[in-house]
Amino acid sequence: MRHALPLALAALLLGGCASHKPEDFNGTWINQDAIDAAVKGTSLRQALADHGPVFEWKVDVKNQKASFSNGFEAADGRLAANQKDWQVEFEGGLSEQLTLAGDELLAKDPSGHTQTFVRAQGSNSTPLGSSFERELYKAYLGGDWKILEGRGQGAVVRFSDNGSVTGLPGPDRFALCMAGDCATMGAGNDSLWLERNQLGAPWIFKREGNRLEIFQAVNRAQPDEMPQLAAGARQWVLEKN
Incomplete structure (x- = not known):
């Protein structure tokens, strides 16, 4: 006991x-x-x-x-x-x-x-x-998005919750930047990674309601500095159906 x-x-x-x-x-x-x-x-x-x-x-x-x-x-x-x-x-x-x-x-x-x-x-x-x-x-990217402007205009884009993307010319994988180095390098911009066959690059995006704009990422930092990405030329405009 x-x-x-x-x-x-x-x-x-x-x-x-x-x-x-x-x-x-x-x-x-x-x-x-x-x-x-x-x-x-x-x-x-x-x-x-x-x-x-x-x-x-x-x-x-x-x-x-x-x-x-x-x-x-x-x-x-x-x-x-x-x-x-x-x-x-x-x-x-x-x-x-x-x-x-x-x-x-x-x-x-x-x-x-x-x-x-x-x-x-x-x-x-x-x-x-x-x-x-x-x-x-x-929640953030689910559903059908139609390309209004850019390559593949008229196509339907679908972002899957497992990180795959279909309908967007070129890439078949994506990842949203949530924190860490990618957020720091984004210099206050929202960014995502787009790739195909494990080769990809960061992009800047802006989402307002059912409209999604994706821009080329331009590095404005000096060669010996951490990259600071800004929005360059607009590549796509998508609208959620």
């Missing part, structure tokens, strides 16, 4: 003071607020900056792991119970507190900044960050 008290205390610790079961935290959680803001706004980069920096969490209570993605980098942390639900500790002293509020996951950093996440649909085995990316692609 001498082990009964320590086991009871351990169970109390793992339960915390929350009304949720530990396994309720499990799964992939995405930043739906950032996606909604991107769809409603005119600047993808601004929407993601305003609602970032984290876009996805993966929580594995059994293995005491929690990881997040900011659209450019990923971090793996150790999950532990405390009196405020769960604490995630990362190398370098970074920590996050995870709490459930109804069906939402709240992540709060030591400064008090709190982000809200909703559970992603589908399998939890998808790579970290990919669930948010797919939902963003679907």
Whole structure:
């Protein structure tokens, strides 16, 4: 019986003071607020900056792991119970507190900044960050786009949530710039990557409602400086049907 008290205390610790079961935290959680803001706004980069920096969490209570993605980098942390639900500790002293509020996951950093996440649909085995990316692609570029101006005029373009694109002359893959070096090099512009057969280049784009303009990216930096991309000649104008 001498082990009964320590086991009871351990169970109390793992339960915390929350009304949720530990396994309720499990799964992939995405930043739906950032996606909604991107769809409603005119600047993808601004929407993601305003609602970032984290876009996805993966929580594995059994293995005491929690990881997040900011659209450019990923971090793996150790999950532990405390009196405020769960604490995630990362190398370098970074920590996050995870709490459930109804069906939402709240992540709060030591400064008090709190982000809200909703559970992603589908399998939890998808790579970290990919669930948010797919939902963003679907909401932001989903549907049929008709080329109004540029090569392939009149064709219907479809951007898939898996990063493939059809109907756009030349490229068959795309990726939206969400954070990191590509955002820095964009110099405040929204940018995307277009490629075919693993050969591609960055492009500047502007999206307003159902209109999407894609421009050549012109580097205005000096040779020994980090690239600073600006909009050059307009290549395509697309309209969503």
